[in-house]
Amino acid sequence: SDSIFFAADLPFTASLALHSSRVCLFSLRILNVRIAMASDEDFSAALGAGASGPIPSSNADDYVNDHVIEAQWAEKCAIQAETYFKLLSAFDSKKLRLTRLDDEIYEDFLRCFNNMQLDVIRASDLHAKEAKEMWRAFCMRYEGRVEDYNFGTLVRLDVSQDYSSENTILVPRVQFYALEIARNRRGLNTCHFEAAQKLKAAGASS
Numbered sequence: 001s002d003s004i005f006f007a008a009d010l011p012f013t014a015s016l017a018l019h020s021s022r023v024c025l026f027s028l029r030i031l032n033v034r035i036a037m038a039s040d041e042d043f044s045a046a047l048g049a050g051a052s053g054p055i056p057s058s059n060a061d062d063y064v065n066d067h068v069i070e071a072q073w074a075e076k077c078a079i080q081a082e083t084y085f086k087l088l089s090a091f092d093s094k095k096l097r098l099t100r101l102d103d104e105i106y107e108d109f110l111r112c113f114n115n116m117q118l119d120v121i122r123a124s125d126l127h128a129k130e131a132k133e134m135w136r137a138f139c140m141r142y143e144g145r146v147e148d149y150n151f152g153t154l155v156r157l158d159v160s161q162d163y164s165s166e167n168t169i170l171v172p173r174v175q176f177y178a179l180e181i182a183r184n185r186r187g188l189n190t191c192h193f194e195a196a197q198k199l200k201a202a203g204a205s206s
Contacts, residue, residue, distance in 0.1 A: 073152065081154045081163045084180075089196040093189035098177050099146060106185060109178040112138055118183050121157045123169060135175055142174045149174040159188045 087096060099105065112134060116125050125131055142149045153176040154168050161167045171179070183189050 077152065077154050081168075085163060085192070088189050088192040090193070092193055093184040094187055096184050098181055098184075101142070101146065102177075102181050105142070105174070105178050106181050108138065108141070109182050113178075118179065118186065119159050119188055121155070121159075121169070121179065123157070126169065126171060126175075135172075138178070139172050139174050146174050146177070155179055159183055160191055 087093075113125075126135065139150060150172040152170050153173040154163060155171050155176045156163055157167050157169055180189075
């Protein structure tokens with residue numbers, strides 16, 4: 001097969017070789033993604049089980065530790081986002097496989113969310129009450145089958161744009177997979193590869 005396989009959990013050192021120098025700045029901006037969530041409960045749920053932190057404490061050191069953990073999480077998300085976008089720019093995304101369950105996830109997505117707009121995702125399609133219930137049931141079907149299925153992951157709202165604090169929302173990882181697998185199979189991400197090829201051709205001819 002000529003498919004290109006993308007592992008979301010690339011080793012940290014391997015990811016560093018792929019992501020750009022703006023990751024550190026971007027990881028700080030990711031913290032602003034919290035305002036795009038419907039509630040703190042959504043934010044904590046997207047971080048995965050046990051990631052919401054302890055019960056608030058009067059000890060100031062506990063809050064410092066929470067900020068450190070959140071910053072580390074943000075950096076990991078930023079590296080994954082940067083790596084994924086570089087792959088979209090380097091390869092034909094229609095050949096990109098995100099998991100070993102891509103076909104099943106895509107078919108499941110079509111059954112549940114076939115009419116969902118994917119070129120520009122509306123936050124209501126993810127966080128409205130009815131949507132949240134449907135997505136929660138969808139995600140739970142992959143518990144134990146997709147690694148870190150509910151770990152907080154960043155997805156772009158406007159498929160034609162890069163990651164940014166304005167164009168990013170936080171979702172569970174398997175929800176990211178579902179949205180991006182569908183976008184890739186419908187050719188919505190190919191614009192980034194085509195733009196990169198045009199820049200490469202322009203540079204070669206200059």
